[in-house]
Amino acid sequence: MKAHWLKVIATTAVALLSLGTAQKLTFWHYWDGTNGQVLQGLIERYQKEHPGVTIEAVFVPGGELLTKLQTAITARQTPTMAISDLVAMPLLTRSGALAPLDDHIRQSNLNLADYFPGPLVYGLYQGKRYSLPVSASNLGLFWNKNLFRAAGLDPNRPPRNWDELLRYARQIKEKTGKWGLELFTQGGEGTTWQTQVYFWGAGAEFLGANNTAPAFNSAQGVRALQFLVDLVQKEKVAPVAPWGLFGRGEAAMVMDGSWMTQFFPQQVNFELGAAAFPFAPGGRPATNMGGEQIFIFQNADAATAKAAWDFINWFSSTPVQVEWDRGTGFLPVRRSVANDPAYRAWVSNARPLMRPFVDSMAFAKPRPPVARYPQISDVFARYVQEALLGRLSPKEALDRAAQEVTPLLR
Amino acid sequence: MKARALRTALVHLLLAGGAFLSAMPFLWMLTTALKPESALYQPPLLFPAHFQWENFAKAWQAAPFPRFFLNSAVMTAGIVLAQTLFSAMAGYAFARMRFAGRDLLFFGVLGTMMIPFPVTLIPSFLVVNWLGWIDTYNALIVPRAVSAFAIFLFRQFFLSLPRELEEAALMDGAGRLTIFFRIVLPLSTPVIAASAIFSFLFAWNDFLWPLIVTNSPDMRTVQVGLAMFQGQYGVFWTLLSAAATIVTLPAVLAFLAAQRQFIAGITNTGLKE
Structure with missing residues (x-):
């Protein structure tokens, strides 16, 4: 009898306590427009299903989120959780302000093997995992079917390797007078992350094992850059010019991101095709990858951190990710999403251009997760430009870039 | 001919x-x-x-712009008033009053113009946070209540005013403050207009500080609103241009209204930017 009463009291106490400890979580993100609306919809549903949890999503414009996070970390005024562009993850994990997620992942039986390997490279630091991927994007080939037809090419057959790419580009230049291919030549990360796709496609690596030394000046790397330089200097099928030629119908092919499957159709007045990007003969399929990672800050108390994790765990689950990717057009970070019948049906019906980008996630490579990546990228892009302009030979350019990059990796 | x-x-x-x-x-x-x-x-x-035309309607509805305009207006009015008054007072002191270390102090004030904003960003944020001012108008206005550039502008102008006017007032028994408010300021409309325009443009266009010290959408300003069209995955140029047109309008109108004074102020102080 007494034990029975104790049990009642204990249960009531627990119930009261859980009511009393209503959780308020703050969440900083940069998802604007439709993406922000989809997120808000998911959060509202989560709150309805989990009374007692309130999630306050704070939008910070993309370019400034990292600055705001760094200020908040210095002042110890961090939100409960946040997202970041994956490129900034090495800086954030090294700040010591993020909470390791390993215990949460273990307790929730979250299957990391279901994730594509690329995005999982970020958020690891000294053997611990501090973030999880929640969205992805990657690069592929877009082509102008009208120009293909005008050049006498099959509009439904994209080039599959560099030989075909060059042959098509020559034929387009010859028959239509338009550029065969548009390269991003304006420098910075825009140039670097596109050039990396050619390097990887030729079997080159960007940095060596453990990311402690540059590896892009290998024989394969030189071959990749030589291919690009030839397109510009020898074959004259790609110009060094401001970005945007493809959109205006001045270039027949371009490497651009999965998000453009959403924007191009509204912006261009020609028929579009999309495919995985061609790679070097004897090379391997490769593409570059972007996306966001989610994480929890260190200073939350155990209950708040647990509540934040429960949300992240829910947000990362396959059904919610299917809904998220369909609403936003982000690429899946989990195989179970990419293979989900409803998701595949949606891609085929609503976004057929996205199909090759979804399939490319299997071989999408991460940019090296090093803290000084932005500086390294600037150096690399500058020397790629020097080579494209014919001021340095590819070998010379890459050797000099390697010389400047080496101290940045110490 | x-x-x-x-x-x-x-x-x-x-x-x-x-x-x-x-x-x-x-x-x-x-x-x-x-x-x-x-x-x-x-x-x-x-x-x-x-x-x-629907681009304008779409842009206007993409973010709570009425609230953003109100916040920008309050912040800008506060900054313009505070910067003009305090900088004029400081400029007057540097131009007319004699005290030990005056010129050294003045060069010190000028020197602060060489410190880039990102260097002071985090310390300023720490102070504002310690005061509990995050998400308040105080955070948006008070740290920018003086401007070294405006102090310089006022000092140069006051140096060009004939001393005799002030001496005459002094003879008639006026104190420093009376001289400043009743003799000096009324003669200074060109430089007041010039300084106010600079403050206005600075405050209206400021982006990073308001973004750092506010979290709530209720405290965000128009420039933060504009940033919403520059997505991580592509810029919505048509909507951004529509919103930018709306946001630029007050600045253009303010400039047109004060244009004559502004140009007079610049030429009088021998400054050209």
Whole structure:
């Protein structure tokens, strides 16, 4: 009898306590427009299903989120959780302000093997995992079917390797007078992350094992850059010019991101095709990858951190990710999403251009997760430009870039 | 006679060229704001060929702009008033009063103009946070209540005022404050206008500090609103241009209203920017 009463009291106490400890979580993100609306919809549903949890999503414009996070970390005024562009993850994990997620992942039986390997490279630091991927994007080939037809090419057959790419580009230049291919030549990360796709496609690596030394000046790397330089200097099928030629119908092919499957159709007045990007003969399929990672800050108390994790765990689950990717057009970070019948049906019906980008996630490579990546990228892009302009030979350019990059990796 | 007419024509031609160069970015913005998205990749236009007025409605509804305008207005008014008053007072002290270390202090104030903003960002944030001012108008206004540049502007102008006026007032028994408010300030409308315009443009266009010290959408300003069209995955140029047109309007109107005073103020203080 007494034990029975104790049990009642204990249960009531627990119930009261859980009511009393209503959780308020703050969440900083940069998802604007439709993406922000989809997120808000998911959060509202989560709150309805989990009374007692309130999630306050704070939008910070993309370019400034990292600055705001760094200020908040210095002042110890961090939100409960946040997202970041994956490129900034090495800086954030090294700040010591993020909470390791390993215990949460273990307790929730979250299957990391279901994730594509690329995005999982970020958020690891000294053997611990501090973030999880929640969205992805990657690069592929877009082509102008009208120009293909005008050049006498099959509009439904994209080039599959560099030989075909060059042959098509020559034929387009010859028959239509338009550029065969548009390269991003304006420098910075825009140039670097596109050039990396050619390097990887030729079997080159960007940095060596453990990311402690540059590896892009290998024989394969030189071959990749030589291919690009030839397109510009020898074959004259790609110009060094401001970005945007493809959109205006001045270039027949371009490497651009999965998000453009959403924007191009509204912006261009020609028929579009999309495919995985061609790679070097004897090379391997490769593409570059972007996306966001989610994480929890260190200073939350155990209950708040647990509540934040429960949300992240829910947000990362396959059904919610299917809904998220369909609403936003982000690429899946989990195989179970990419293979989900409803998701595949949606891609085929609503976004057929996205199909090759979804399939490319299997071989999408991460940019090296090093803290000084932005500086390294600037150096690399500058020397790629020097080579494209014919001021340095590819070998010379890459050797000099390697010389400047080496101290940045110490 | 003929030579003079030719010269006038040449000068006008030159000025027209300059006017065109200054107006072109605004024309470009306006014609982009009126384009449908499908015309985005077509070359820029000087005269609108499309009239997609709904871009303005869409841009206006994409963010809580009425609230953003209110916040920007309060912040800008506060900064303009505070900067003008405090900088005028400081400028007067540097121009007219004698005290130990005056010139050293003045050069120190000028020197602060060489410190880039990102260097002071985090310390300023720490102070504002310690005061509990995050998400308040205090955080938006108080840290910017003085301006070294405005102090410099006022000092140079006050140095050019004839001392005799103040000495006459002094003889009549006026104190420092009376002289400042009743003699000096009324004579200083050109420099007040110039300084106020600089403060206005600074405050209206400021982006990073308001973003750092506010979290709630209720405290965000118009510039943060504009950033919403520059997504991580592509810029919505037509909507951005429409919103930018709306946001630029108050600044253009303020400049036109104060233009005469502004130019007088610049020429009087011997400054050109």
